[in-house]
Amino acid sequence: MIFLNQIIQGVLLGGYYALIACGLSFMFSVMRIINLAHGSLAILAAYALFELADRFDVSPFLGLVVVVPAMALVGAGLQRAVLERSARGGLLVPVLSTFGLSIVIDNLLFQQFGADTRSLAPYIGDLSYDSWSLTDDIAIGKLAALTMATAIVLLGGIQLFLNRTQFGRMIRATAEDADTVGLVGVNARRVNALAAAIAMATVAISGAFLAMRATFDPYAGALQLIFAFEASVIGGAGSLWGTLFGGIVLGVAQSLGASVSPQGFFIAGHVVFLVALFLRIYFGDFGPRLRRLARRPA
């Protein structure tokens, strides 16, 4: 029963990882760029929500109405100022420039807010600790369930947006071949700016959930980037539903690892990531294959 509980909690934790990985995965699939400032930007959004809640008594959910568009603007600006120029420089430059950017963001946050850890938990009332008890041993936290639901809605929404709308088609076409879409009248720069804006909007949402479910500090971004990256690699880079699958695998591994030893939480996550990487390299992309397997009736 305790074992089952570990798995259920791990799956729910996976919802958060899918949420934070969503933007990273989306950006990679559209622009072929891994944004190393991803985690730092999520923390930036978390601080913005904290400031709104702390100074102006704005509930974090209401705060998102301001912070999501603000982060979308940051995303479009980032695309214009940094990512676009980086992508032209080949494979190396985006890594170097976004890593530099993450150092700047982390340390500016530290300069502004100091080393204290913060959390949005005090501003969301009983949502932060309320749960539904299924049995004596198993309880499902309301916030964790909300996180999972948000992840599913967000991933599904982006999928629908990409598949069914004009803008979605433009984004996919630009990802395929930015030069050719120019010939048929698509402004590739504007499309990429829009894609970056969407990615950063999801980053704002994941920052909110990070801050509600746990504490954060100015340097917490690096670990969020690593979790996001692990989830998206386990799920098969660039695939949105794969990201949810990868997040759940990562969450379950960490949850089971934590039941072995306190350090086991992180170790198990990293080990599962490396195993997934190994399998992908020597046996092909296993995320899609497992998903096909899961769809097959037992």
Add this chain to the structure above:
Amino acid sequence: MSASPVVVVERWTRESRVALAVAALAAVLLALGPLWLSANLVDRLTTLFVYVILAVMWNALVGYCGLVSIGQQAFFGLGAYFAVRLADSGLSVYPSLFVAAVIVGVLSLPLSAIMLRLRGGEFAIGMWVVSELAHLLVNLDTLINGETGTSLIALNAYEIGLRRALTYWCAFVAMVGLLAVVFVLLRGPTGAAIQAIRDNEQAAESIGVRVTRAKRTIFVLAAFGAGLAGALWVATAVTFQPKTYFSPQWTAYMIFMALVGGLGTFEGAILGAVVFFAIEAWFGAFGVWYLVGLGAAALVFALALPRGVWGWVEDKTALRLLPVGYRVKFLGAVGLAPNDPAS
């Protein structure tokens, strides 16, 4: 008199011969450092030597292999850890620094089988995960006491002045040795291979360059170098706290040094280390703003001047002080012999 344009392929020029002579003279003076320099200066030069090692090793990986790693602190930390571990198990302190680096190099070999299959950002963060994992595993060793850390106690066997000189000489030998290895490697067939890979991997493979083998050579060398740097660092700092050694800040320093000096230029990495050393001495006290500045500099250089200061100098002046490539020189017009006074 030949009828075709006279083309000379040259490697050494007058400037580069002078530069090598100056470098050799500097090396001799530095080798005798502890005999004529103040204790403070000896300590600071030891630090500089470690920075040069880090910059040159990271630059070799990035500038010549086209692989940006955010996880070289894995090898840096492991080098320090193994040095502490070996010294604790009874091996003499100074040999254990070098043995530790060899162990790190050997460990990096199986790792390369997975990591070298990744590209771009995936390789970068993949290495970062490796360093996080290495950090966690080192913490499991009871000798280390988790994040509290431990010290290289065996150093107490040496009197402070002698210890300073020995550590200095170890760092100096390590730096000169690694510089020589990289210099010779880059000038030889492996150097041609990895520079071809950097410029275009597919094209290099198509003309028969063994891409994987060349990359693995540099990957292992870079791991060994970073491991040695970590071992030397623990010999100067004495204390080993896992958190400070496995910090991505080290990679930030390496990126800054290699980017500012010049990615893919041999002299640039050394220049970058010296620049970083000076900036740290002047601005290190500014703490957070200093780090913001380092990050911003990396961002600006990556976008505006990706080949760094030295790359810019090379492009403008064709100056090569320590040449690892060749250059083709066209002497005069058709029909003139190289020694013709008219050319």
